[in-house]
Amino acid sequence: MAFIDYYKIxxxxxxxxxxxxxxxxxKLARKYHPDLNPDNKEAERKFREIxxxxxxxxxxxxxxxxxxxxxxxxxxxEYEKAQYQGQQQSQYQSGQHDFSExxxxxxxxxxxxxxxxxxxxxxxxxxxxxDYHAELHLDLKDIYTTHKQILTVNNTKIRLTIPAxxxxxxxxxxKGKGGQGxxxxxxxxxxxxxxxxxxxxxxxDGNNLYANVSLDLYTSxxxxxxxxxxxxxxxxxxxxxxTQNKTKVKLTGKGFPVYKNEGKFGDLIITYHIKTPTxxxxxxxxxxxxLQKAR
Amino acid sequence: xxxxxIAITTLCSHYEIEISFIDALYKTxxxxxxxxxxxxxxxxxxxxxxxxxxxxxxxxxxNIEGIDVVFxxxxxxxxxxxxLKAxxxxxxxxxxx
Numbered sequence: 475m476a477f478i479d480y481y482k483i484x485x486x487x488x489x490x491x492x493x494x495x496x497x498x499x500x501k502l503a504r505k506y507h508p509d510l511n512p513d514n515k516e517a518e519r520k521f522r523e524i525x526x527x528x529x530x531x532x533x534x535x536x537x538x539x540x541x542x543x544x545x546x547x548x549x550x551x552e553y554e555k556a557q558y559q560g561q562q563q564s565q566y567q568s569g570q571h572d573f574s575e576x577x578x579x580x581x582x583x584x585x586x587x588x589x590x591x592x593x594x595x596x597x598x599x600x601x602x603x604x605d606y607h608a609e610l611h612l613d614l615k616d617i618y619t620t621h622k623q624i625l626t627v628n629n630t631k632i633r634l635t636i637p638a639x640x641x642x643x644x645x646x647x648x649k650g651k652g653g654q655g656x657x658x659x660x661x662x663x664x665x666x667x668x669x670x671x672x673x674x675x676x677x678x679d680g681n682n683l684y685a686n687v688s689l690d691l692y693t694s695x696x697x698x699x700x701x702x703x704x705x706x707x708x709x710x711x712x713x714x715x716x717t718q719n720k721t722k723v724k725l726t727g728k729g730f731p732v733y734k735n736e737g738k739f740g741d742l743i744i745t746y747h748i749k750t751p752t753x754x755x756x757x758x759x760x761x762x763x764x765l766q767k768a769r
Numbered sequence: 770x771x772x773x774x775i776a777i778t779t780l781c782s783h784y785e786i787e788i789s790f791i792d793a794l795y796k797t798x799x800x801x802x803x804x805x806x807x808x809x810x811x812x813x814x815x816x817x818x819x820x821x822x823x824x825x826x827x828x829x830x831x832n833i834e835g836i837d838v839v840f841x842x843x844x845x846x847x848x849x850x851x852x853l854k855a856x857x858x859x860x861x862x863x864x865x866x
Contacts, residue, residue, distance in 0.1 A: 500830060503829055507825075507828065509824055509839075512843070642857075642861075643857070643858065677862040677863075678861070678862070679858065
């Protein structure tokens, strides 16, 4: 556990006045407040840091204690004494923000017993609990069909229905599964962001899938039939004679399911890439020369 | 689906805010108020935004005009993030092509 310099976090000197501390805290809070930095974990962390610092050094009693223990932080005996005294503190109640116990640093907990300071209790109205943000990693194949998944968030099991066709980066809200409300307010919500990993040969753009298919020179020139993979199986395709390189064909309805629109699918767009033969034999070279002359 | 309305008096006592604060938010166009038989209500869909406005006002000392600016910028930021997400997904189609 490392020593935390709360003065440094707030950018004030050790002799800063209450007014200076308040002004520094307000300035940083305006910068890192979660309401102003949605979905920004770094800002969330910084905001927790400055709140913790503010709780300690804006309160005369806590500041005195911190200054005393902080100074002797690296001396083992003093530290142990500080720890012991810290544990003797009565249970502190949550302060300005709805942080749960684990959101305070170990350093803070070792001095103040693990919760917010009591001095500001009762000054704040009921607020909804903190919204939680989580990421759920899924494979593209997983989201081809609607399926159920059980997630464990903060020791609570949540049964989640993941509709087919969710987008990479899409966020869904699970109401009431966030942090506990403050002063009897409702619980926060849980926001789950889907991160879709694509390990298939197909590229996805919205509901459409894209794939590249190699075509040999002779089939592209003379036409024929090939078997290609789609997301759900193989299909036989007719190749028109004299098919050009990078020709695109659309397989209607063979794309990805449309989100929350059961039975509807996007298209699969195939691009042909003509592969010219290599390592030609002498005979082949001669035949190609003849063909060249014929043109 | 019928929307649930919450009485402004209930909100004021729940969040310990003055009715004048709600009124100022309404006048700035930050919230919508529904009036039914002289009683004023707020749609529950607006509660999350209202809480954010209360926090900005109480915790950060942001005034009503400031809240308006913040919400406008947050809305723009949200749109840009959505656009970025869509473009990133589109880019994945062409990567390693």
